[in-house]
Every structure is written in C-alpha cells, then in structure tokens.
Amino acid sequence: MRILALAILTVATASVAPSARAQTYDPAYPVCLHVYKFGGYYECRYTSLPQCNMSASGRGALCVVNPYYANPGPRKKAVPQVAASFTPDALVRTL
Numbered sequence: 001m002r003i004l005a006l007a008i009l010t011v012a013t014a015s016v017a018p019s020a021r022a023q024t025y026d027p028a029y030p031v032c033l034h035v036y037k038f039g040g041y042y043e044c045r046y047t048s049l050p051q052c053n054m055s056a057s058g059r060g061a062l063c064v065v066n067p068y069y070a071n072p073g074p075r076k077k078a079v080p081q082v083a084a085s086f087t088p089d090a091l092v093r094t095l
Helices: 002-016 049-056 088-094
Strands: 031-035 041-046 061-065
Touching: 031 049, 041 049, 049 061
Parallel strands: none
Antiparallel strands: 031 041, 031 061
C-alpha cells in the first residue's frame, strides 16, 4: 500500500512540475525583440537597435540587447606573406 501511495505521489508531482523552456535568445544576433503577446516571447533576428525598433513600432514589444550574443570580435587583418626569393643558383649551392 505504501508503494502504491508513493507511486501516485511521484506521478502527481512530476505532472504538476512545469516543463523546461528552451533557450529563447539566439547567440548569433546582438538585438532581440521581446513581444509581450501570447505569454511573451523573444525574436532574436536583428543586427541593430534601429532595425529592431522598426519592427517593434506599433506592437506590444520592446527591443533588448541580447545578453547571450557571441560577439566574434574585431577581425584581424591578414598579414601578407612574402614569398622567399628563389633562384636556381641557391638550390645548386645547397646541394
């Protein structure tokens, strides 16, 4: 009887617990649109705040900076590689 009661309690607890939500921020974009309709959700598809504000205009929404944005950082300039001077005489001298 105790096992049955414990099993019922375990199933009831598991069914009442809220489900886990997936990450709502996309780390590929620096700006997200937080929409307040339908329980609220985030659209992280914007590269700038002005671009997001255009989409948020007239809606129940707010633009926010993405806290999970994976900033690639400044690009490094490619260092030009200088070819070594090669002459057939240099090859003969090394052999």
